[in-house]
Each structure stands twice: as structure tokens, then as C-alpha cells.
Amino acid sequence: MTHPIQHPTDALRLDDPKALADPQATWDRLLERYPEGLAPVFLSKGVPAWLMLTPDVHQQVLQDPGTFARDVDHWRDLHNGVVPENSPLRAIYTKRRNVWNADGAEHKRYREIVVRALSNISQNEIMAHIDEVVDRVVDTFCTEGRTDLVTRYAGVVPLLVLCRLYGMDAREGVAVCSAQRQVWDGTDDALHVHAQLQRRMTALVERRRAAPGRDLVSELIAAGLDDEEIRDHLTFITAAAHEPTxxxxxxxxxxxxxxKNELVQLNSGRTVREAVNTSLWHAPPMHTLIGRFATRDAEVGGRRVAAGDCLVMGFGPAQQLLRRDERLDTETNRAYMIFGLGPHACPRAGRDLGLALAEKAVQRIDRRLPDMVLVDEQWQGVSAGRLSGVESLRVAFTPADRIYEGAPWQLSASQSTPETSTETRPRTPFTRRGRWLRWIWGE
Structure with a gap:
């Protein structure tokens, strides 16, 4: 099936890990080839899209929701056969009743509800949740002397904090965290586990309707959202908050x-904030994100974008271009692109929560394990084409005592999982990335 605008055959494929193994070099090539800021790309074989490269193009597109909508119903190729029936993109972009998928008045209503719900939770309570989760997670490995800070710390702390904010107790939060790792790891029963997780979310909403608490779910219920809307919002918030953090x-x-060899003290709040800022500028959690669909023909970056075309946000190339300005201080400036622009930008309450969680998690583990050293000097990352940006960060330290009495939390998938079921467990050919994204945006 033909496309209104024929992309060159050598256009970048965003699902090709080899093409994105060196993101900085890739973005430099695209910025040189398409200096006006819009590059033709393929999401997968034969599925065309436009990649936004510059801040100016992002401003034009993201500040104009009338021309560039979030509603996937405007994506022509999802409905005319260009996106294959078995493509993970179809699962990723199933329409959901949450703030991410809505436009106009519906989006404004959802956004106001979510912002109010987050703002109504006490900041002291949030910080207490973070402190407890961090200490309990550190307790799971502090006596061992070695660990991988990705799989056993950074990869679980944000999700566990979110579970607490949703109103789950410790046991349920650990079970959800363990099961969610199965989904993200793309195990054969990932979709089955995902279905269990969805039922857990629905059951949580039902419990909070009967017995409200001081938590996000109770706030969403009080705002008038129905069970499906709350479940879809929890699914989106979890996906949007966990992986980047x-x-x-x-x-x-x-x-x-x-x-550390330079005698930098991690316990300094300023040093931690600078490290978090630098990370977000130089290694954004997401280099690209499918994000807008043209509602009518438009001129963008010197090119004609046709109604129904898909546009992809390019946080990686846009921030790389901004970093060329020598006046930009990446240790203190917080105007990163990854929080978005326009009506769908991450609200300040959500941004501040994510940054506070990241800073607290970095600073507190150093207080618990002050002599941590890297076992591997090389950063173990993955290509820019994958949403997950981290694979391994192995460290050694002097074994330390646990803070909490009793058995530590069991965070491995084999030790703590949601209840089993007699249902047939579905198996799919999707890659780990496809399965993980399938969970993010709903099945």
C-alpha cells in the first residue's frame, strides 16, 4: 500500500539496534542531513514516520494539539493495513482511557485530576515512602558485599515506591514488582502475568472504593473516575514514571x-542533583518516543507532513543539539526535553516526584554503603532504539548490617509472584522490547 510521501529506502529504522548502537553519531548524521529538523524514518519494516530532531520542530508540533493530536485514531497507517496485523505497534497503541491518549477537553479534565491527586498526597509521606523502600531494598543485598545496582536496586526502587503511593501494602508491592519484572524481561508467560497485574489493579480500586485511604487511587476515586479509567491511569503512570527514573x-x-577518585562526596545534595541533571542531559532515558499524529496537512521542518502521518519525538537529537551551546550548564539546567512540551508535557508534580525519587535513591544508598566501588569501569548501556537504557552496573562494598529486623523482602520473580491461574498461558513471538511496550500502553 502506498504512502502519501515516499521515504528514502535508506531512512533510519528505529527498531534496528545496530543502527542506533552509537546514538550520538546517529543524531549527528541526521542533524547534518536534515538541518531543518524533520527526518524520514521507519518505525519498523515498511511503517513510515517522521522523527523530530530540533527543539524548534518540537515546539511547533507539541504546542499545536489541534494539528498534531495524541489520539491514535488519527494515525492513518494503523487503520489502512500499513501496520501489519501482527505488529507489536498495534498492541502498544490500543486506545486507552487515560491522560496520555486523550486530547482537548477530555485531556484537560484527566490532567487536572491527576495533578490534583498527586498534589494532595503529603510530600512528607512521599519522602517517608521513598526512605523506607530504599532501605528495605538495600537490606536485600547489603550483607553480600557485591551486587548489580541495575537489577537489584535502580530497577526495582521506583516501582516499589509507586506501589506504595497507590496504596498497596509492602507484601503486595513486592509481589507486583516481582511479577512486573517478568513482564519486562519478556518471559514466555509475560502476557499471562500482565493479565494478573491488571486484575490486581482492578481489585485495588475496588478495595479503595470500600475503604479510602491517603493514596493516589483514593484520590482518583474521589475525583469521579470509574474503575477502568483508574486502572488505565495507573498503568500509564507506572510506565511513564518507573523506567525513566x-x-x-x-x-x-x-x-x-x-x-569518587576525585574525592567527590555523594552525600552532598548538590553533587547528587548535578549528577542527575547531567544524566538526563547526556543520557536521556528515552531518545525517541512515538507521540503525535497529524490531523491535517502541514509544513514542518521544511517538509510536507500529510494528514494521518505519525511523528516521533526525538529527545536524543534535540538535547544533543542544545548541548552544542557552550552556555548550557548541564549540571544545573533543568529544561530537559524529556518532560515534553505543550498541553501533554509532564506536569510539575510528576516531574518533581521523579527527580526527588532519583536524587533520594542515589544519596541514600551511598550513606548505607559508603565505600561502594565499580567492578566494571565501562558503562553497560543499550542502544537508543530501546526504551530501556540500562543493563548492568556491578559494584563491590564492605558488607553492612540490615536496618529492618526479620527476613528481607524477596524481590526475585521466582520467590514472589502473583497467584497462579489455570488459564492457558499465551506465548507470543514478540521481542522483550515489544512485550514490555505492550504492557506499557495496554493490550
Missing amino acids: AHTIAHALWLLLGR
Whole structure:
């Protein structure tokens, strides 16, 4: 099936890990080839899109929701056969009743509800949740003397904090965290576990309707959302908050541990904030994100974008271009692109929560394990084409005592999982990334 605008055959494929193994070099090539800021790309074989490269193009597109909508119904190729029936993109972009998928008045209503719900939770309570989760997670490995800070720390702390904010008790939060790791790891029963997680979210909403508490779910219920809307919002908030925060924690720790030889003290709040800022500028958790669909023909970056075309946000190339300005201080400036622009930008309450969680997690583990050193000097990252940005960060330290009495939390998937079921467990050919994204945006 033909496309209104024929992309060159050598256009970048965003699902090709080899093409994005060196993101900085890739973005430099695209910025040189398409200096006006819009590059033709393929999301997968035969599925065309436009990648936004410059801040100016992002401003034009993201500040004009009338021309560039979030509603996937405007994506022509999702409905005319260009996106294959078996493509993970179809699962990723199933329409959901949450703030991410809505436009106009519906989006404004959802956004106001979410912002109010987050703002109504006490900041002292949030900080207490973070402190407890961090200490309990550190307790799971502090006596061992060695660990991987990605899989056993950064990769679990944000999700566990979110579970607490949703109103889950410790046991349920640990079970959800363990099960969610199965989904993200793309195990054969990932979709089955995902279905269990969805039922857990629905059951949580039902419990909070009967017995409200001081938590996010109770706030969403009080705002008038129905069970499906709350479940879809919890699914989106979890996806939007966990992975970027986990990546930032891991990368900031890598930066700071590498500078310990310079006598940099991680306990300094300023030093931690600088490391978090630097991480977000130089190694954004997401280099690209499918984000807008043209509602009518428009001129963008010197090119004609046709109604129904898909546009991809390019946080990686846009921030790389901004970093060329020598006046930009990446240790203190917080105007990163990854929080978005326009009506769909991450609200300040959500941004501040993510940054506070990242900073607290970095600073507190150093207080618990002050002599941590890197076992591997090389940063173990993955290509820009994958949303997950971290694979491994191995450290050694002097074994330390646990803070909490009793058995530590069991965070491995084999030790703590949601209840089993007699249902047939579905198996799919999707890659780990496809399965993980499938959970993010709903099945």
C-alpha cells in the first residue's frame, strides 16, 4: 500500500539496534542531513514516520494539539493495513482511557485530576515512602558485599515506591514488582502475568472504593473516575514514571562512582542533583518516543507532513543539539526535553516526584554503603532504539548490617509472584522490547 510521501529506502529504522548502537553519531548524521529538523524514518519494516530532531520542530508540533493530536485514531497507517496485523505497534497503541491518549477537553479534565491527586498526597509521606523502600531494598543485598545496582536496586526502587503511593501494602508491592519484572524481561508467560497485574489493579480500586485511604487511587476515586479509567491511569503512570527514573538512578550512580577518585562526596545534595541533571542531559532515558499524529496537512521542518502521518519525538537529537551551546550548564539546567512540551508535557508534580525519587535513591544508598566501588569501569548501556537504557552496573562494598529486623523482602520473580491461574498461558513471538511496550500502553 502506498504512502502519501515516499521515504528514502535508506531512512533510519528505529527498531534496528545496530543502527542506533552509537546514538550520538546517529543524531549527528541526521542533524547534518536534515538541518531543518524533520527526518524520514521507519518505525519498523515498511511503517513510515517522521522523527523530530530540533527543539524548534518540537515546539511547533507539541504546542499545536489541534494539528498534531495524541489520539491514535488519527494515525492513518494503523487503520489502512500499513501496520501489519501482527505488529507489536498495534498492541502498544490500543486506545486507552487515560491522560496520555486523550486530547482537548477530555485531556484537560484527566490532567487536572491527576495533578490534583498527586498534589494532595503529603510530600512528607512521599519522602517517608521513598526512605523506607530504599532501605528495605538495600537490606536485600547489603550483607553480600557485591551486587548489580541495575537489577537489584535502580530497577526495582521506583516501582516499589509507586506501589506504595497507590496504596498497596509492602507484601503486595513486592509481589507486583516481582511479577512486573517478568513482564519486562519478556518471559514466555509475560502476557499471562500482565493479565494478573491488571486484575490486581482492578481489585485495588475496588478495595479503595470500600475503604479510602491517603493514596493516589483514593484520590482518583474521589475525583469521579470509574474503575477502568483508574486502572488505565495507573498503568500509564507506572510506565511513564518507573523506567525513566530507574535509568536516571543507575546512570547518576555510575557518574558519581566514577568520580569518587576525585574525592567527590555523594552525600552532598548538590553533587547528587548535578549528577542527575547531567544524566538526563547526556543520557536521556528515552531518545525517541512515538507521540503525535497529524490531523491535517502541514509544513514542518521544511517538509510536507500529510494528514494521518505519525511523528516521533526525538529527545536524543534535540538535547544533543542544545548541548552544542557552550552556555548550557548541564549540571544545573533543568529544561530537559524529556518532560515534553505543550498541553501533554509532564506536569510539575510528576516531574518533581521523579527527580526527588532519583536524587533520594542515589544519596541514600551511598550513606548505607559508603565505600561502594565499580567492578566494571565501562558503562553497560543499550542502544537508543530501546526504551530501556540500562543493563548492568556491578559494584563491590564492605558488607553492612540490615536496618529492618526479620527476613528481607524477596524481590526475585521466582520467590514472589502473583497467584497462579489455570488459564492457558499465551506465548507470543514478540521481542522483550515489544512485550514490555505492550504492557506499557495496554493490550
